[in-house]
């Protein structure tokens with residue numbers, strides 16, 4: 001399958017994933033995060049503090065999905081951001097928003113450095 005076709009398959013998948021996440025995030029009483037609480041905090045803390053406070057798993061994941069969709073639009077989907085190798089189809093089937101190839105991902109995890 002050509003890279004463009006492959007990206008297109010994953011695009012549908014990513015859009016569906018994002019919709020799911022949005023539905024989850026818009027539910028009012030997930031965990032300890034109440035919308036009223038968010039607004040309250042926003043008024044008391046600096047923007048940076050609020051951003052850190054809002055970085056739940058879902059928010060991080062949503063960003064990953066958005067970034068992957070941007071890479072599809074830019075034509076760089078399935079290309080490792082670190083070593084520019086093509087990310088394997090198996091990895092993309094498991095993690096359609098993968099940013100790095102398996103090797104770089106392991107290195108990033110080992111170093112504990114996400115930059």
Ligand SMILES: [Zn+2]
Nearest residue numbers: 080083101104
């Ligand atoms: Zn890589």
